[in-house]
Amino acid sequence: ARRRQRIRFDALPQDFDDKLPGNFASPEGDFAHELFDADIELALAALKPDFRVAVVLCDIEGLSYDEIADVLGIKIGTVRSRIHRGRAMLRDALAHRAPTPERASIGGFLDDAPIQVDR
Numbered sequence: 001a002r003r004r005q006r007i008r009f010d011a012l013p014q015d016f017d018d019k020l021p022g023n024f025a026s027p028e029g030d031f032a033h034e035l036f037d038a039d040i041e042l043a044l045a046a047l048k049p050d051f052r053v054a055v056v057l058c059d060i061e062g063l064s065y066d067e068i069a070d071v072l073g074i075k076i077g078t079v080r081s082r083i084h085r086g087r088a089m090l091r092d093a094l095a096h097r098a099p100t101p102e103r104a105s106i107g108g109f110l111d112d113a114p115i116q117v118d119r
Contacts, residue, residue, distance in 0.1 A: 043093035051086030058083050 044052055057063045069076045
């Protein structure tokens with residue numbers, strides 16, 4: 001007589017999902033994915049490294065200009081310049097996302113201005 005093969009189901013340990021490979025290489029990757037959308041990630045990636053690191057250290061990591069100067073080994077004036085120019089480049093790269101009167105009227109207001117409806 002043939003024996004029927006039994007399929008054995010073992011319960012998974014509670015921490016099984018910690019052992020599975022994730023979509024991101026690091027906790028930093030998880031954080032960046034949650035914090036930024038694709039447009040912002042692309043705009044940051046398009047910056048030259050000198051500008052990107054200054055903007056990230058200031059606006060994301062929260063370092064002061066003095067701390068950034070120490071970390072990068074550059075003068076504080078250079079830090080200010082790189083942050084200013086980096087932010088300007090980001091602003092230009094993300095200009096397509098800026099609110100326009102048409103988009104704002106859909107939401108119902110624009111700087112507390114009355115909405116004008118053409119009749």
